[in-house]
Amino acid sequence: MTGTLRNFPQKRYMLAVLILVAVATPSYARIPDLEPLYLTEAPAGKRGGPGQFESEHRPISLRRYRLSASTLYGSLQAFVRRPDGTVTVPQIEKEKEGVTVSFQTPFGDGPMHGIHTLYVIDQGVENGRLWVRTAKWHTVHHSCGWGHGYKYDKDRILTEPLDAAPLEILCREFWDGNFHSKVQSGDRLQFRVFSYGVPAAGAEVRLTSGRGWSRRAVTAEDGTASFQLIRDYYPERWQDFDRRHRERFTVVAESEIQRQGRFSGKDYGRIRYIASIPWTYTPSRKEYTSSIFGLSIGFITMALAAAGIYVYRERRMRPYREVAFNEKD
Amino acid sequence: MKKIKRFFYSADIDRFRFYVQIISFGVLIYGGCLALDLGTHLPTFACPFAAGAGGTCYLFPLQHQANMPLRQLLGGRGIGLLSGLGGFFLFFIFFNKSWCGFICPLGAIQDWITRLRVRAGIRYSMYSKATFQRLKKIKYLLLILLVLLPLGISNSLFGLPRLSHDFATPYCMACPGRTVLPLFSGDAGQLAVDFSSATTTVLTALGMTVTGLFFVGAFVKRRFFCFFCPMSALQYLFSKAGLLRLTKDGGKCTRCGNCYRVCDMGIREIAEDIESRNIVKDDCMMCFKCVAACPEENCLKVSFLGATLYAATEEGFFKRSSREEKRGT
Numbered sequence: 001m002t003g004t005l006r007n008f009p010q011k012r013y014m015l016a017v018l019i020l021v022a023v024a025t026p027s028y029a030r031i032p033d034l035e036p037l038y039l040t041e042a043p044a045g046k047r048g049g050p051g052q053f054e055s056e057h058r059p060i061s062l063r064r065y066r067l068s069a070s071t072l073y074g075s076l077q078a079f080v081r082r083p084d085g086t087v088t089v090p091q092i093e094k095e096k097e098g099v100t101v102s103f104q105t106p107f108g109d110g111p112m113h114g115i116h117t118l119y120v121i122d123q124g125v126e127n128g129r130l131w132v133r134t135a136k137w138h139t140v141h142h143s144c145g146w147g148h149g150y151k152y153d154k155d156r157i158l159t160e161p162l163d164a165a166p167l168e169i170l171c172r173e174f175w176d177g178n179f180h181s182k183v184q185s186g187d188r189l190q191f192r193v194f195s196y197g198v199p200a201a202g203a204e205v206r207l208t209s210g211r212g213w214s215r216r217a218v219t220a221e222d223g224t225a226s227f228q229l230i231r232d233y234y235p236e237r238w239q240d241f242d243r244r245h246r247e248r249f250t251v252v253a254e255s256e257i258q259r260q261g262r263f264s265g266k267d268y269g270r271i272r273y274i275a276s277i278p279w280t281y282t283p284s285r286k287e288y289t290s291s292i293f294g295l296s297i298g299f300i301t302m303a304l305a306a307a308g309i310y311v312y313r314e315r316r317m318r319p320y321r322e323v324a325f326n327e328k329d
Numbered sequence: 330m331k332k333i334k335r336f337f338y339s340a341d342i343d344r345f346r347f348y349v350q351i352i353s354f355g356v357l358i359y360g361g362c363l364a365l366d367l368g369t370h371l372p373t374f375a376c377p378f379a380a381g382a383g384g385t386c387y388l389f390p391l392q393h394q395a396n397m398p399l400r401q402l403l404g405g406r407g408i409g410l411l412s413g414l415g416g417f418f419l420f421f422i423f424f425n426k427s428w429c430g431f432i433c434p435l436g437a438i439q440d441w442i443t444r445l446r447v448r449a450g451i452r453y454s455m456y457s458k459a460t461f462q463r464l465k466k467i468k469y470l471l472l473i474l475l476v477l478l479p480l481g482i483s484n485s486l487f488g489l490p491r492l493s494h495d496f497a498t499p500y501c502m503a504c505p506g507r508t509v510l511p512l513f514s515g516d517a518g519q520l521a522v523d524f525s526s527a528t529t530t531v532l533t534a535l536g537m538t539v540t541g542l543f544f545v546g547a548f549v550k551r552r553f554f555c556f557f558c559p560m561s562a563l564q565y566l567f568s569k570a571g572l573l574r575l576t577k578d579g580g581k582c583t584r585c586g587n588c589y590r591v592c593d594m595g596i597r598e599i600a601e602d603i604e605s606r607n608i609v610k611d612d613c614m615m616c617f618k619c620v621a622a623c624p625e626e627n628c629l630k631v632s633f634l635g636a637t638l639y640a641a642t643e644e645g646f647f648k649r650s651s652r653e654e655k656r657g658t
Contacts, residue, residue: 144390144393145394145406145409147368147369148366148369149366149368151361151366152361152364152366238524241525241526242525243523243525243526243529244494285518288523288524288525289518289521289522289523289524289525289533290521290522290524291517291518291520291521293521293522293524293534294520294521294522294533294534294537295520295521295537297522297534297537297538297541298508298520298537298538298540298541299541300541301537301538301540301541301542301545302541302542302544302545305541305542305545305546306545309454309545309549
């Protein structure tokens with residue numbers, strides 16, 4: 001207590017210096033960075049509730065997602081690119097719990113079978129800077145019962161950047177030709193960042209796993225950046241291991257340009273783009289399979305079976321014995 | 330017309346089968362590389378675990394579809410199971426059990442191993458009549474289990490607790506097709522034991538044991554694995570409706586036993602049964618070696634929708650015999 005009182009004048013002096021520095025700094029640098037806009041599964045009956053993950057094997061007819069951001073400017077725009085390439089506008093609802101975005105995914109094989117990509121864009125000017133935040137979400141509308149007829153249809157399997165998206169992160173390694181998620185811990189993933197459909201060079205990309213592990217990279221000229229996912233699922237007991245265990249990771253890209261303009265009656269001198277996309281990963285197959293054990297079992301079986309057959313055949317062989325008899329008998 | 334018939338009836342069916350097997354093998358193992366997808370209802374081992382497979386064995390979706398609550402199975406979702414079975418039937422009906430003799434890649438591998446054994450001069454084994462009768466039931470047991478076990482995941486069968494999801498594809502875990510066929514596309518990853526749970530450990534260890542037995546068995550017994558194949562059992566349920574038929578005229582049979590001696594499956598009835606017209610038995614793979622080995626005019630016939638495609642003739646028999654003598658086989 002005595003020490004605190006003794007240091008009190010010093011603290012006041014430091015605070016005054018900090019205020020002076022803050023006032024002298026340009027306005028855009030004073031704004032604390034806005035958090036990216038994220039989409040998460042919204043409660044939707046039994047499936048897709050909080051803490052659960054969407055399944056790419058069990059289709060549902062209505063998809064609902066919640067926008068997670070503490071600050072929203074309110075100028076929300078949202079659209080969905082459907083598997084057949086058409087773009088529709090989802091329904092945006094402001095509820096007590098927050099903003100939810102929903103759209104229909106008609107049941108059955110056909111034009112809606114495949115990847116739906118939801119984009120939600122929020123824009124607003126704050127202290128001379130235009131913040132353009134884009135949240136992206138892929139949902140796989142698929143049932144194995146509908147078949148895997150699009151296995152080799154690149155237009156259906158691969159997603160393309162959307163020209164209307166201010167900043168977008170694209171990854172073509174999230175699912176396989178059967179629309180099954182294929183990302184496993186330890187995988188190296190390549191991302192491409194696009195701004196209005198054009199590769200964005202020099203954008204800062206950050207990958208953060210659900211457990212807090214994070215890596216940063218800067219996009220190359222063609223907008224690419226790659227990350228190797230951490231292997232981070234090690235339950236204490238073998239019995240607790242679940243090879244279907246899913247963990248979320250989120251990729252965020254940020255880019256800033258100097259451009260003057262006016263938005264909603266406010267002037268700005270710079271534009272900051274932020275984009276996010278989440279996906280999930282499961283434990284690597286290498287974590288729980290052993291080829292040494294497999295091959296050992298295979299070879300031991302082969303050796304034992306071969307030896308058994310050899311011994312069986314040898315034991316059944318009778319030495320040649322000539323039968324001689326006297327015709328007079 | 331007579332000349333064409335004579336040409337066909339004198340043909341070397343085994344050589345024809347050898348080439349068909351090579352083509353089928355290429356299509357089913359590498360077809361995916363050419364964006365070929367024959368669907369998921371194939372009545373043969375086209376393994377989905379092999380990357381680039383040109384189709385999928387029907388047993389895989391059958392196990393998946395069996396994993397649903399009985400109420401749903403008997404309701405709307407049961408239609409999916411029925412339509413799957415319908416797809417299987419449509420593929421099957423044209424070629425009947427010749428899917429095994431001409432198209433199955435696992436069968437082709439066994440035939441190639443047999444050729445190696447013949448070159449090595451190692452004699453083959455045959456089952457005794459009693460062993461044959463006992464062992465032939467195994468494939469039906471496997472067929473029942475591969476439906477019951479996945480059904481037990483979503484339902485409590487016979488008052489037992491529900492099974493783990495690791496029983497989703499129990500037969501595939503033990504099938505040598507899963508371990509052997511991916512090897513041809515450069516993937517040895519299935520030759521492993523999956524330690525993620527007790528169930529997968531047991532099933533994959535069993536799979537490696539069966540793989541070991543597959544190679545040794547195929548080396549000493551022609552078409553060793555086909556005897557236990559649940560696909561063969563499933564096919565036989567629909568075999569009577571097959572458009573491709575193998576018929577026998579018992580009145581022309583002299584019981585010389587040639588057909589039995591050349592039969593890779595060791596089916597005695599082909600020689601002993603002079604009553605039945607339709608001679609396709611549950612273990613028959615419709616390779617038509619018996620027709621080629623029969624010296625009696627029109628005793629054994631292969632027909633499609635009543636039109637004879639291939640028939641036993643004395644001339645054909647002697648031509649084939651002289652060809653074999655020249656080749657020294």
